[in-house]
Amino acid sequence: MPRSTIFQFLNRQSVLTGSKVRLRPRRLEDAADQYRWRCDEDLCSLDASIPTSFSFAEFLDRYSVELEYPGLTCTPAIDTLDDQHIGECSLFNFDFLSNTAELGVLIGEKDFWGRGYGTDAINILLQDIFTTSDLNKLFLRTLDWNIRARKCFEKCGFTAIGSVTSGDYRFTVMEIVRRESIENVQ
Numbered sequence: 204m205p206r207s208t209i210f211q212f213l214n215r216q217s218v219l220t221g222s223k224v225r226l227r228p229r230r231l232e233d234a235a236d237q238y239r240w241r242c243d244e245d246l247c248s249l250d251a252s253i254p255t256s257f258s259f260a261e262f263l264d265r266y267s268v269e270l271e272y273p274g275l276t277c278t279p280a281i282d283t284l285d286d287q288h289i290g291e292c293s294l295f296n297f298d299f300l301s302n303t304a305e306l307g308v309l310i311g312e313k314d315f316w317g318r319g320y321g322t323d324a325i326n327i328l329l330q331d332i333f334t335t336s337d338l339n340k341l342f343l344r345t346l347d348w349n350i351r352a353r354k355c356f357e358k359c360g361f362t363a364i365g366s367v368t369s370g371d372y373r374f375t376v377m378e379i380v381r382r383e384s385i386e387n388v389q
Contacts (some may be wrong), residue, residue, distance in 0.1 A: 219279070221327040223320050226279040226292065233280055234266045235259075236288050240311035250307070251372040273331065279326045281310070289315045292328050294341075302339040308352075317351060325359045333381045334385060344374040353377070 219226040230315050241255040241262070255262060275297050281290040289312040296305040306328075310321045332338050343351045345364060353375060361377040368374070 217279075219309055219327045219331050220284070221323040222322040223284065223318075224289075224327070225282045225284060225286075225326060227282060227326060229270060229280045229291065231263075231267060231270060233288055233291075234263050236311060237266060237291075238262045240290075240309065243311075245313075246309070246311060249346065249352070250309070251369070251374075258378060259360050271381060279328070281320070282299045283315070283320070287312070290324070292324055294328075294332075300314040302353060304341055306341045306343045308343075308355075318353065321352075321355050322358050325355070329359060329379065338381075340378055342376060344376055347375045 216228045217226075218228075238255070239257050241252075244254050247254045258266070267363040275295070277294040279292050280288055281292060282288050290308070293303045293307040293309075295307070298304070302388050303315065306325070308321055308325060310316055310324075330340070341361075342364075343356065343361065344367065355361070356377050359379070361379045361381070363375050365376045366373055367376055
């Protein structure tokens with residue numbers, strides 16, 4: 204079966220189910236969780252971002268526009284199998300010449316940290332990406348001190364390829380290349 208182009212992949216509205224989580228298209232009712240996570244200083248420190256200064260009404264306006272016009276991103280929500288919204292994945296910075304993209308993952312509900320939910324979300328997303336799209340490689344950046352995230356990404360097959368500094372932050376750059384074992388899954 205031929206793989207979809209990046210554009211076709213971005214326009215899909217798939218629901219993917221793993222052993223612990225379900226990835227699904229984001230919904231407007233996710234906005235309250237997203238807003239709470241984007242206001243949380245501890246969560247924001249994990250990706251070197253600044254907590255949002257928007258009111259919830261402003262955030263909701265922007266969020267609804269993102270849902271209607273997602274642009275060149277793919278941002279599925281992460282739910283537990285009993286439908287609790289706990290985070291999101293994000294694919295962005297697509298390079299259409301080399302068929303690569305950047306991955307981001309957020310488990311916003313701290314009760315689910317360190318319990319394999321992020322690993323499951325990444326694995327089912329990788330399985331889908333590498334079996335259905337023409338993306339050949341994903342990369343990510345994680346703060347060099349975030350050992351829990353690095354271990355999760357390594358479990359999923361990512362390898363460290365270097366580091367980069369941005370402002371006061373040092374990031375480890377990791378990548379994963381299309382795996383033959385995934386490519387041959389029916």
